[in-house]
Amino acid sequence: MGGSRTYPYGSTSAVRAHVLAALGVLKLATADQMHRLMAPGHKDNKAFRNAALDLARHGLAVSEGSTRDGNKLWNLTPLGLDAAAEVLGRPVGEMGGTARGAARSGAPHAMAVNETVIAITRTPATATRPVPRQQPAPMAPPAPEQEPAPGRVLEAPGMGWVGSWSTEVPLSLPTSRGRAGVRADAVLQAPEAGLPVLFVEVDNCTESADTLAAKFEKYLRYFRLKTKNPLGSESPVWRTQYPSTSGEGHPPVVVVFNPGTRTGPQALKNRMNTVMELTRLVWSGSYHGAGGGYGTEERDGYYDYADAIPLLFTTLDRLQTSGPRTAVWWRCGHGQWETLPDALANPADRDAWYARDEQRRRRRDEEREQQHQEWAAERERWAQEPDPEPEPVLEAVPCERCKGPITGPPGYDPEFAPPEDGRHCPTCRTDLRQYPTLRETLFGRRQRSK
Numbered sequence: 001m002g003g004s005r006t007y008p009y010g011s012t013s014a015v016r017a018h019v020l021a022a023l024g025v026l027k028l029a030t031a032d033q034m035h036r037l038m039a040p041g042h043k044d045n046k047a048f049r050n051a052a053l054d055l056a057r058h059g060l061a062v063s064e065g066s067t068r069d070g071n072k073l074w075n076l077t078p079l080g081l082d083a084a085a086e087v088l089g090r091p092v093g094e095m096g097g098t099a100r101g102a103a104r105s106g107a108p109h110a111m112a113v114n115e116t117v118i119a120i121t122r123t124p125a126t127a128t129r130p131v132p133r134q135q136p137a138p139m140a141p142p143a144p145e146q147e148p149a150p151g152r153v154l155e156a157p158g159m160g161w162v163g164s165w166s167t168e169v170p171l172s173l174p175t176s177r178g179r180a181g182v183r184a185d186a187v188l189q190a191p192e193a194g195l196p197v198l199f200v201e202v203d204n205c206t207e208s209a210d211t212l213a214a215k216f217e218k219y220l221r222y223f224r225l226k227t228k229n230p231l232g233s234e235s236p237v238w239r240t241q242y243p244s245t246s247g248e249g250h251p252p253v254v255v256v257f258n259p260g261t262r263t264g265p266q267a268l269k270n271r272m273n274t275v276m277e278l279t280r281l282v283w284s285g286s287y288h289g290a291g292g293g294y295g296t297e298e299r300d301g302y303y304d305y306a307d308a309i310p311l312l313f314t315t316l317d318r319l320q321t322s323g324p325r326t327a328v329w330w331r332c333g334h335g336q337w338e339t340l341p342d343a344l345a346n347p348a349d350r351d352a353w354y355a356r357d358e359q360r361r362r363r364r365d366e367e368r369e370q371q372h373q374e375w376a377a378e379r380e381r382w383a384q385e386p387d388p389e390p391e392p393v394l395e396a397v398p399c400e401r402c403k404g405p406i407t408g409p410p411g412y413d414p415e416f417a418p419p420e421d422g423r424h425c426p427t428c429r430t431d432l433r434q435y436p437t438l439r440e441t442l443f444g445r446r447q448r449s450k
Contacts, residue, residue: 011051015039017087019051023061023076024084025165026117027099028110030071037118037162041125055080065103067111073103088163096168112202112258112316113185117165119319120188120200122158159324160190171222171238182218189242194341196243199253202316205263209271213278216253220282220309223250249285249305252344254312254329256319272313276332283311283332300356303348312343399425401432 004010018038022029026037031052035045042048052074055061060080063072076084076098085092102110169184186200199219203212225237238251245251255275259268285308289301311332318328324340331343399406400423408417408426417426418433 007054008057009050009053011047011054015047015051016055019048019055019061019074020076020080020084020087021162023074024081024088024090024095025162025167026110026114027096027167028073028075028102028107029114030067030073030111032071033111033114033118034074037114037121037123040123062100063103064101065106068106068108073107075099075103094166096166099168109185109202109204112204112256113167113200115258115316116200116202116256116319117167117186119316120158120324121160121162121165122323123161157323157325159193159195160188164188164190171219181222182215187242191243196245197238197251199251200256201253202256202258205257205259205268205271209274209278212255213275216279216282216309216311219253220250220307223309224307249307249346250309252310252312254314256314256316258316268315272330276311276313279311279332282309284308285333303346305346310344312340397422399423399428401425401428 007016019034022034022038026033029037031045031048034052035042035048038048052061052063056063056074059077060083061074062077063074066072078098081095081098082092085095088095099107099110166187166189167185169187171182171184184199185202188195188198188200190198201212201215223236223238226234227237227240229235242251257268257272263271285303285305287301287303313330313332314328322328327337327339327342329338329340329343330336331338334343397406398404402425404425404427406422406425416430418429421429424432
């Protein structure tokens, strides 16, 4: 490719803008990484190498070292940082530093951060020149899905674009005296993917698990910072820089583990479990036993995540193989690999408890309504049954002596009357009762002749 006196390496303005944008975000990258992030549809990274050389000729880019596998590393000069801010449409004050001197050590951590950004973004490989459209056969039915060309695998969709990212973002704390309390490796803002903000930490498994876990306590202190808005009410400091998340609690933080060949699968699993246990107070939330509602013995409750950080784990190889929109995310507390929307959801929060309590209330109402219907049907059945015939009233036998009621006149107290004989009323039994004389008591009562 022939060049000009201004750009002797023959780069185009479009590719030079790609290089400025990539280095403005990544701070330090190889030509191959810039190629895969910005325009993977190009045949190779030669155009990006030429563009970096042309930018270096004009004092916008510089190479001060190479990766450990020998690839040349590029970063911007202060003048190039201003040019990158123009390309990205960002204020110069938000561009960060130029990463001078970082390339001299091979920058293994920066390379892992770059690979994470590339794996999550997954820029579509658009064609670089017109390609003639293949006309289908006249009688061939249309294919239901797009089929990959021979030898080519369709990439899984990613999230965001290069302008959605910021790297080496300082998050200052009041006690840090102007220094960053914690520095996020990368921050992704992709509202179109349902991510107002996602903080990313890349772990090369070279530091201790305690050191890694301590970062999230600093994140928690930063998220708890409050500031007063113009109306006089307090709001979190992070909301002055990033959009509010739709979920409960603080913004999510994801740890991308990059064990490489240094750490085996079991050691990586142990490291994840150790970090998860050390940060339990950061992500677990607080449990509230709310009961099962009025009139039920069911025990239920919910977790309050208002002061919790959604902490997610993943690995770089999973992102590179399957993409960020598949089940490659492990939310601490969920216990399984999930897609990102499922991992960010809180199935045990207050809203879920309200939903369960509403189901219990509806179930009680249905049972009560069913019971009322059964009672109404029973009353209807009783109403349709004929009345039972009244029992016959036995006629009272009159007293043989006075012909009155054998039970005595109304209101008569038969307590002191002689025992019933079935023939006389109490009054007649009293009148007919004859007390024996002394003679009758001694000699017996004599029978009178008729």
